[in-house]
Amino acid sequence: MNKLLKYLLATILAVSFINCTDNFEDINTDPNGISNQSLTQMNNHIGGSFTPMFLNVFNVTPAWNYQLQQGLLGDVYSGYMTPPTPFAGNVNNMTYALVDGWNGFPWSDAYGSVMPFVLDIKNAVELGNDPSGDKFVYLANIIKVSAMHRVSDIYGPIRYTKFDDFTTTGEYDSQETAYNAFFNDLGAAIDGLKSFESDSQFVPFDMSSLGGDIAMWRKYANSLRLRLAMRVVNVNPTLAKTQGEKSLSSDAGLLETQDMYINTGFAHPITVISGSWGDVRMGAEMESILEGFGDGREEKYFNPASDPALNGVFKGIRMGIEIEAKGQYGNHSSIGSVIDGETMQWMTAAEVHFLMAEAALRGWSGAGNVKAHYEAGIRTSFSQHSVSGVDAYLLDNTSTPKDFVDAINPINNIAYPSDVKIAYNNTGTNEEQLEQIITQKWIAMFPDGQEAWSEFRRTGYPRIYPVMINNSGGTIDTNIQIRRINFVSNEINTNSTNVNTAISYLNGPDNGGTRLWWDIPGSNF
Template sequence: MKKILKYTLASLIAISLANCTSDFEDINTDPNGISNESLTQMNNHIGGSFTPMFLNVFNVTPAWNFQLQQNLLGDVYSGYMTPPTPFAGNVNNMTYSLVDGWNGFPWSDAYGSVMPFALDIKNAVALGGDASGEKFVHLANIIRVTAMHRVSDIYGPIRYTKFDDFETTGEYDSQSEAYQAFFTELGTAIDELKAFEDDAQFAPFDMSSLGGDIAMWRKFANSLRLRLAMRVVKVDPALASAEGEKSLSSDAGFLEATDMYINTGFAHPLTVISGSWGDVRMGAEMESILEGFDDGRKEVYFNPAEDPALAGAYKGIRMGIEIEAKGQYGAHSSIGSVVDSETMQWMSAAEVYFLRAEAALRGWSNAGTAQEHYENGVRASFGQHGVSGVDAYLADNVSTPNDFVDALNATNDIAYPSDVTIAYNTSGTNEEQLEQIITQKWIAMFPDGQEAWSEFRRTGYPRIFPVVVNNSGGTIDTDVQIRRINFVENEVNTNGDNVAIAVGYLNGPDNGGTRLWWDIDGSNF
């Protein structure tokens, strides 16, 4: 099996290099005398390898690929959205009968269009022999970590540190090993890219809102490091604080006035999935929280229900209920103007403020004050979406999430199990303050359900309603809820020995009820 993986990857790289790097032989014969023409050609080749990486952290086209990579996984498990469509007779991911044919797409997108092209960039720079090319390796690593931490947060162990070696490319890292590699690569990139802050060679290839500005890429990498540091805070508090405090003291700074998004050139896939196909609608938790808080962002995130009986209300669907036909709930609230552009958000400035708020709550050095960052996060989110009334919103210490009432079936009604409020409560317990921080972060990160699902699993916030129908056969506890996705069927069939080792890294069987390494039950403090 290693030989199959070895030669498949070798062929991919050989084809890429043969098609794109005809000047490498000349470059290698005179590494100290690279012409401007050769350097331009080399950079163009490197730039071409960035494109599939940018377009596959989230696969934006075709829309059905995104639906399987993200929408029928993190988007629904986060409480953001629910399909009105009873796929496969309502025996599907939403009712915990995990569909292998769906759930392999996060894996195939990453290993088909992210990891190989990061390796192409690394090889091209090595063959070029120009030390300044190392900036491209560091930038590729930032994108690779952005993509692969999401993959790891779905499955757990992944193929990462040994991927670039043909002899070991099929071998897995434990999630702990993968995260340590993420921290190492981000730290190196943040440090080494400082020397290239005035370098503009990445600008023609950068599909992001950062416009090739290396100083801004350092901010993004530093913000991403803080995200991942917070992810491991329960399983390894010492590692979390060490990495988090590196970010908090770094001269790179954070995303504060700029949101990190990709200009894809394609319509956001949710405009197709929700608007054209009618396959996803507002989640019940979104209705409870946004309506209970009278949150103006609901008018950007969702459209009023089209069902005349709902009189223009914003109406959601609870995940994992009995749905007989698409027409039952299809006229509930569809996704709104938040996705009406050719961009895909990777990280908002608002999220970073909420990360800093939690860092302050945990007493990390150089974190500032939790309330200030919390309020700045809410302000950043309101500003991002052009919503007014933020001062009154932040002063509201009365409003709480609504109980959920199903418009068609009272069996699905459920009380919201918390009285969390908006105005920051500095006298609250750590858990109470954290629930406020994560609830507002959850609102602000919409529509990135994968990151929201990860934060729910880490913290238990905001409160996500359990399914009514559980078709898991007992592998997923209804109250504990789904914690991960089982390993990819194709990997099991073609790389079985290594998958068996990876299963050994889990703290339980290879199913959706087993917690990830960083997903620790119990108190957050």
């Protein structure tokens, strides 16, 4: 409760700051209140603005907001989870009838609770004219990139580089421009924070597992740069290699041993969506891969099906099938203990090892050995979830994902289209080795479906089953699958000129079938 009160107080301070910057001196002259000087000395005039950002990169409360920001987008399109609920008569995101009323939440969360507070911090530091405040700007920019690359990976072009100026705030960047700005912001933060590594002023405001340690924040920013470098590898190999090798050679280091998560003070929203509402269950792909591999993480990620007819097995649901009522599949496997507690995962150490494994596969300087990082990624993930048996798992060169069998309707049965294995195959083709790396990375990043969906679109791995029902009216190819979300209706209604410019940055029309800038079809090599 004390922790929650602390965050609520910080949020109140942040909102107060937003509403009163024009007459800041006047409202802080009460001799019986907190003076402007005292606020400045405690950095609360800056630090309070971090709270809403921490709580909205992934929205944590109310649960329905998270469901619309992430749960009915990346979490389902990644193959991680599938709702048993036939929302809107089964004409919804899962059957490619994209629901505008749902799909604007990633945008509104970012532009309502992240971007304005980053600007507030920047303005407060400039107003204070104290160079020591620069660290807060760097930290805010790291969080900004954490949020906005996710938004860009949903829609494509975003409002980013011109957001800070009132006259240009409605203008969009192409995704290419936005990504270059992400790299610039991360690079500046990684370099700029070096002189603040012994500084402890961020400690009271840091809701993350990094505990206000500036050196650890440099590691996180550097790891995030490596993630984004890999994201653009197919569209711009030179840019990817340059940024990736900067990360691999940086004195900041990488998050190879520590996960990055946020201590929110609230229950994970999936505990409500899955446990209380029963609106999400295990995805068919998760069943195929985890069951086929005999993967011990399955028992942490999911609960056995509660349907007595299924005899306590783990059972998933294929996305985009005919569902008449929630009761049909509602007793399939719910989400397990991985979501217990009050934390929200932003990046795992396991992901970093898989990024390094792919970097090594691509021959990037400083990446190390492919197999060593691949196995370290698996070991780190098993350790993260306190799962035993990793040694035998790494030696398994026979298990493959199993075919999916629908427990109710055999029309939904489908063979898994790959015989990818666990034990690393150094002699495989680059594509075969990449499929192993990304498949294990996909398992390890659970439950962050947005990042998993982005990696599926970039690489084609792991193999995601196509929908059975496609209500897109021909805008989304069933086999190619959904590639993005169309621009939000509120932007179209209020910022139409700039939205039209943003559409011109796309590789096609403003619909779910158009690929993003970094989403290049064909080989990964």
